[in-house]
Amino acid sequence: MYDNKVESSENNINSTGKWVFDAEIANRFTDEAEKHIPDYWKVIELTINILKDNVPKDGYIIDVGCASGNTLLYLYKQGFNKLFGIDDSQEMLKVAGKNLSKVDKDFPSRLFRSKTFVQNMTFDAIICNWTLHFIQERQEYLKAIFDSLISKGLFILTEKTLQSQITENQYILFKQNKRLSNEEIERKKQQLEGVLNPLSVRQNIELLNKTGFYQTDIINARLGFVTFLCIKP
Ligand SMILES: C[S@@+](CC[C@H](N)C(=O)[O-])C[C@H]1O[C@@H](n2cnc3c(N)ncnc32)[C@H](O)[C@@H]1O
Numbered sequence: 001m002y003d004n005k006v007e008s009s010e011n012n013i014n015s016t017g018k019w020v021f022d023a024e025i026a027n028r029f030t031d032e033a034e035k036h037i038p039d040y041w042k043v044i045e046l047t048i049n050i051l052k053d054n055v056p057k058d059g060y061i062i063d064v065g066c067a068s069g070n071t072l073l074y075l076y077k078q079g080f081n082k083l084f085g086i087d088d089s090q091e092m093l094k095v096a097g098k099n100l101s102k103v104d105k106d107f108p109s110r111l112f113r114s115k116t117f118v119q120n121m122t123f124d125a126i127i128c129n130w131t132l133h134f135i136q137e138r139q140e141y142l143k144a145i146f147d148s149l150i151s152k153g154l155f156i157l158t159e160k161t162l163q164s165q166i167t168e169n170q171y172i173l174f175k176q177n178k179r180l181s182n183e184e185i186e187r188k189k190q191q192l193e194g195v196l197n198p199l200s201v202r203q204n205i206e207l208l209n210k211t212g213f214y215q216t217d218i219i220n221a222r223l224g225f226v227t228f229l230c231i232k233p
Contacts, residue, residue: 019191021067021089029068029095035178036188037130038171038222044071044129046220047156050229051125052078054154059124062086064145065131066111069096076103085111086118088134117144124150129158129227133196142211146232155213155230162200163224171223201226 025032033040048071051061057079063071066085075083085100087093093111100107112118116137126145135141145155163171175185199207201218204226208216213230220227 017191018193019188019195021087021092023091023094026068026089026091026095029092030070033067033070033130035175035180038174038225039220043158043220043225043227044074046227047071047127047129048074048078050154050156050219051075051080051127055080055124058082060084060122061125061127062118062121062123064117064126064128065134066096067092069099069111071127071129072096072100072107073103076100076107083107083110084118084121084123086114087111088113088115117141117148119144121148122150123148123153125154125156127156129156130160130225132157133159133198139207139211142207146211146213149232151232153232155232156219156227157204157208157230158220158225158227159204160196160198161204161224161226162198167224174223198224204228 051059055061058081060082061075061080062084063075064086066072066087069085072083072085085093085096087096090113093113096111097108100111115135126149128145132138132141149155172185176182205216205228208228208230212233214233215231217229218226219229
């Protein structure tokens with residue numbers, strides 16, 4: 001596993017009360033994602049279907065914010081064999097490495113720990129589901145993604161976007177239906193403040209346009225969680 005992170009993993013200590021992807025979260029990540037992310041599996045399935053239809057099996061694909069490796073595992077099972085993952089959290093990568101080494105013992109060597117995008121690699125497709133909203137230097141990160149894609153390469157991006165109060169109330173209902181208590185819902189909301197920074201749908205599209213992704217389709221949207229499909233010209 002390639003580690004080009006400068007800071008120590010002690011940053012994962014939740015001393016500020018803010019949201020961190022630490023060991024506790026990493027070990028129960030899928031459950032957390034299913035309870036807090038509308039259409040979590042539906043978006044992963046859509047991502048895989050699009051890549052199956054449009055990227056050759058030996059095409060280079062990277063999952064940005066690969067977390068526990070759910071998407072990479074399904075891509076591998078579909079026969080893709082040039083798969084890479086990048087994540088900022090050592091603990092998430094530890095879980096991803098464990099899950100993915102069950103199908104390919106060399107997989108962990110293709111998981112990179114880094115806050116910034118990989119350099120000197122070119123990809124046929126880049127996935128960034130539910131991650132860019134955590135990245136401070138969004139524009140620089142997007143530019144690096146754009147530069148690393150081949151012409152006609154695909155970029156699939158899912159972001160939590162700004163919600164109106166009406167939408168937020170429905171999102172709270174979604175979580176209550178997942179049996180989360182009001183205290184748990186409120187605590188996570190506070191932990192994420194200033195850590196997950198949503199933009200409006202329009203701001204996201206403007207940012208993608210500015211980066212050079214002139215063709216952007218919305219391929220899924222639920223309760224403010226929006227999936228964009230971008231094709232590099
Ligand atoms: C909600 S999870 C993403 C879920 C994942 N894409 C999936 O399909 O299951 C967000 C991930 O982004 C990672 N992350 C946060 N900041 C990052 C950064 N600057 N670079 C890379 N990954 C980052 C976190 O460690 C976490 O694993």
